[in-house]
Amino acid sequence: MNLRLAFSLAMASLWYRRKVLALVTLTLTLSITLLLGVQYLRTEVKQSFTNTISGTDLIVGARSGQLNLLLYTIFHIGDATNNIRWSTYQKLQDDQRINWLVPISLGDSYRGHRVVGTNEEFPKYFRYGRDQRPELQEGSWFSEVFEVVLGAQVARKHGHQLGDDIILSHGGGRTSFSNHKDTPFTVTGVLAPTGTPVDQAVYVSLEGLEAIHIGWESGVAIPGRTVTPEQALERDLTPDSITAALVGIERKVLTFQVQREINEFRDEPLSAVLPGVALSELWRIMGQFENALLGITGFVVVTSLIGLIAVLLTLQVQRRQEVAILRATGASPMLIATLHVIECVVLAVSACVIAVFAGAACISGLSPWLLETWGVQIGLRPLNGMEWLMIASVPFAAFVVGLIPALQAWRGSRKQGLGHVMPE
Amino acid sequence: MPDMTSKTDLPPDSSATTRQVLHLSNLTFHWDQTQAPLSYPDITLNTGEHLFVRGPSGSGKSTLLSLMGGLIVPASGTLSLLGTELTRLTSGQRDRFRADHMGVIFQQFNLVPYLTTLDNVMLPCRLSCKRRNRALPTPEKEAESLLTALGIPPVHWKRRVTGLSVGQQQRVAAARALTGGPELILADEPTSALDSDNRDRFIELLLGLAAEKHSSVVFVSHDQSLAGLFDYQLSLEVTQ
Numbered sequence: 094m095n096l097r098l099a100f101s102l103a104m105a106s107l108w109y110r111r112k113v114l115a116l117v118t119l120t121l122t123l124s125i126t127l128l129l130g131v132q133y134l135r136t137e138v139k140q141s142f143t144n145t146i147s148g149t150d151l152i153v154g155a156r157s158g159q160l161n162l163l164l165y166t167i168f169h170i171g172d173a174t175n176n177i178r179w180s181t182y183q184k185l186q187d188d189q190r191i192n193w194l195v196p197i198s199l200g201d202s203y204r205g206h207r208v209v210g211t212n213e214e215f216p217k218y219f220r221y222g223r224d225q226r227p228e229l230q231e232g233s234w235f236s237e238v239f240e241v242v243l244g245a246q247v248a249r250k251h252g253h254q255l256g257d258d259i260i261l262s263h264g265g266g267r268t269s270f271s272n273h274k275d276t277p278f279t280v281t282g283v284l285a286p287t288g289t290p291v292d293q294a295v296y297v298s299l300e301g302l303e304a305i306h307i308g309w310e311s312g313v314a315i316p317g318r319t320v321t322p323e324q325a326l327e328r329d330l331t332p333d334s335i336t337a338a339l340v341g342i343e344r345k346v347l348t349f350q351v352q353r354e355i356n357e358f359r360d361e362p363l364s365a366v367l368p369g370v371a372l373s374e375l376w377r378i379m380g381q382f383e384n385a386l387l388g389i390t391g392f393v394v395v396t397s398l399i400g401l402i403a404v405l406l407t408l409q410v411q412r413r414q415e416v417a418i419l420r421a422t423g424a425s426p427m428l429i430a431t432l433h434v435i436e437c438v439v440l441a442v443s444a445c446v447i448a449v450f451a452g453a454a455c456i457s458g459l460s461p462w463l464l465e466t467w468g469v470q471i472g473l474r475p476l477n478g479m480e481w482l483m484i485a486s487v488p489f490a491a492f493v494v495g496l497i498p499a500l501q502a503w504r505g506s507r508k509q510g511l512g513h514v515m516p517e
Numbered sequence: 518m519p520d521m522t523s524k525t526d527l528p529p530d531s532s533a534t535t536r537q538v539l540h541l542s543n544l545t546f547h548w549d550q551t552q553a554p555l556s557y558p559d560i561t562l563n564t565g566e567h568l569f570v571r572g573p574s575g576s577g578k579s580t581l582l583s584l585m586g587g588l589i590v591p592a593s594g595t596l597s598l599l600g601t602e603l604t605r606l607t608s609g610q611r612d613r614f615r616a617d618h619m620g621v622i623f624q625q626f627n628l629v630p631y632l633t634t635l636d637n638v639m640l641p642c643r644l645s646c647k648r649r650n651r652a653l654p655t656p657e658k659e660a661e662s663l664l665t666a667l668g669i670p671p672v673h674w675k676r677r678v679t680g681l682s683v684g685q686q687q688r689v690a691a692a693r694a695l696t697g698g699p700e701l702i703l704a705d706e707p708t709s710a711l712d713s714d715n716r717d718r719f720i721e722l723l724l725g726l727a728a729e730k731h732s733s734v735v736f737v738s739h740d741q742s743l744a745g746l747f748d749y750q751l752s753l754e755v756t757q
Contacts, residue, residue, distance in 0.1 A: 095643070095644065098643045098644065102629075102632075105631045105632055105636075106631050108631065109630060109631030109677075110631075414626045414630075415629050415630065415631075417623070418623075418626075418627060418628065418629055419629070419640075420588065420612075421586065421588075421615070421621035421623070422615075422616065422621065422640050422641050422644055422693070423612055423613065423615045423616020423617070423619070423641065423644045423645060424612070424616075424644055425608075425609055425612040425613075426608075426612075427609075507608070
C-alpha cells in the first residue's frame with residue numbers, strides 16, 4: 094500500500110477541512126495542555142515542597158502530631174498547640190550531641206505575614222533547597238532589639254526599603270486590630286527570594302518579641318502597663334518560652350537517640366520530628382488530591398478525543414464522494430481506512446506539539462506571578478519521562494479511536510459500487 | 518435472459534487480429550437474495566473499440582460498470598478483462614487491476630475537492646506504477662498536455678478544483694481517466710450534467726483522445742443521440 098500517497102492525501106484533506114478541524118484540535122490542545130500542566134506542576138510543587146527545608150535533623154516543639162509541627166514551624170500554616178519553656182531550650186543547648194539550635198517564636202503578624210522570632214543562628218544554620226542558605230539581598234541581619242529582616246516577597250509587596258519603620262500586629266490574620274504601635278521596628282535587611290515560605294515571613298529577635306509584649310500578658314494591651322521602646326530596653330528581655338526549635342545533630346547516627354530522648358523529656362511534653370518524614374507524610378496527603386486532579390484531566394483528554402471522533406464521523410458523510418473517486422481510481426479500502434487513521438493521528442500530534450509550546454509559554458508567563466502570590470518557584474525544565482509518556486499516549490489513543498471511523502470507511506468502501514455519488 | 522433483452526449488433530465473439538479488452542459471458546448479478554438477478558448479454562470488445570450502453574433507470578447500467586470495474590463480483594458467469602478473469606482475483610488484486618488498466622468518469626462530482634486540478638489528473642499515476650510509466654514523458658507533462666487538449670486554461674492547473682465549472686470538471690475527470698493510457702475507460706453518464714454544446718465537445722474530445730491512447734470507452738447514457746458515435750451499442754431494459 095502506498096503510505097506516501099495516503100499521507101499526502103491526508104494532509105491535503107486536513108488542510109481543506111481546517112476550519113472545522115481547528116476547533117476540535119483546539120479542544121484537544123487545551124485538554125492536553127491541562128493534563129501536561131497538572132503533571133508538570135505536581136512534580137514542580139513536590140520539588141518546591143521538599144525544597145522548603147534541608148539540613149535540619151529535628152524539629153522540636155510542644156507535644157503534637159508531626160504534620161502539625163512541620164506545618165506551623167516551616168510552612169507557617171496553622172498555630173502551635175503550646176510553647177516550650179526557655180529552660181528546656183537551654184537544656185537542649187547544653188546537650189553535647191546537639192550541634193546547633195535555631196529558636197523559633199511565632200504568634201504575631203505583619204499585614205498577614207508571619208513574624209518569626211529567632212536569633213542570629215537562623216541565617217547561620219537554616220537551609221533550604223540543595224543546602225542553600227537564605228542570603229541577604231541588601232542590608233544586614235538584625236542586631237538590635239527593634240530591628241527586623243523582611244522576606245523577599247514581604248519587601249516587594251509592600252515596597253519596603255532599608256530604614257523603614259513597620260508596626261507589627263498581635264496575633265495572626267491579615268487585618269488585626271491590636272497593633273504594637275508603640276514599638277515600631279526598623280528594617281535592616283531584606284532576604285533574597287528563595288521560593289519557600291521564608292519569602293513570606295518577617296524575622297525579628299526573640300528579645301524584640303519579648304519587648305513588644307510587655308503589658309500584653311492578658312492578650313491585649315493594658316493601658317498603663319505598656320512601655321516605650323526606651324523603657325523596654327532597660328528590662329530583662331530573656332523570653333520565658335519559644336514555639337519551637339530547629340535542631341542540628343553533630344553525628345547523624347545519634348538523631349534517633351536524641352529524638353527518642355526529647356519525646357520522653359520529663360520536664361514537659363515535647364515532640365521531635367524528622368522533617369523528611371513529616372514532609373513525605375504531608376506529600377502523601379497532598380498526593381491523593383493530585384491523583385484525583387490528574388484523573389479528572391485524563392478524562393478531559395478522553396472527552397476531547399471522543400469529540401474529535403464525533404467530528405470525523407460527521408465529516409465522513411461529506412466524504413463519500415471523495416471516497417468513491419479514490420476507490421474508482423483504484424485505491425483499496427485499506428488506503429481509505431489508513432487515510433482516516435493518519436488524519437486522526439496527525440491532528441493529535443499537532444495538538445500535542447501546540448500543547449507543549451502553549452504549556453511552556455504559560456509557565457514562563459505565570460512563573461513570576463506564582464512566585465509573587467504563592468511563593469512557589471516554578472521554572473521551565475526539560476520534560477521528564479513520565480511527561481513524555483503522557484504526550485506520546487495521546488497520538489496512540491488517537492490512533493486507537495481513529496480506527497473507529499477507519500473501520501467504518503473500510504466497510505463502507507468495500508460495499509461501494511462505481512455508481513453516482515450524490516452530495517448530502 | 519429472463520429480465521433483459523439486448524437488441525444490438527455486438528462485435529463478434531472472437532477477434533483474431535486485435536487484442537481483446539473485454540469479454541463477458543452469461544454474466545448475472547444480484548444485490549440481495551430477495552430480488553431477481555440481473556443478467557447481461559455476452560459482450561466482447563477489442564482494443565480501441567467503443568461501446569455505448571443505454572437503458573432506463575434500474576436496468577443495471579451502473580451495476581454493469583461496477584462489475585467491469587471489479588468493485589463488485591458477479592453471481593455467475595465469466596468477466597474477463599485483457600485476458601484476466603476478474604472473478605478469480607481477490608478484492609485487493611481487483612483494486613490494483615482497476616488502478617492499472619481502467620479510467621473512470623462519473624456523472625458529476627468527479628474530483629477530489631482538496632486536490633489541485635493537476636493533482637486530480639495525476640492521481641491514477643500515484644496509485645499505479647504501470648500508469649505512471651505509461652504517462653509520457655512524465656506524469657505531469659502528460660497531465661498538462663491532456664488538460665491543454667481538453668481546453669482547461671493553465672490558470673486552473675495549480676488551483677483547487679472547486680473553482681471549475683461543471684463542464685470543466687467533467688473534462689478534468691476525462692483527463693484523469695485518460696492519463697497513463699488505460700486500456701478501458703468506464704464513463705457513467707458523464708454528459709448528463711452538461712448542456713448540449715458542452716456535451717458534444719466533451720464526447721468529441723473524449724473519443725478523440727481515447728483513440729490516441731488506444732483506449733476503449735464503455736459509455737453509459739440515456740441520450741440515444743450519442744449512440745452513433747460508438748462502434749457498438751447495447752440497450753438494457755427492465756422487464757417484469
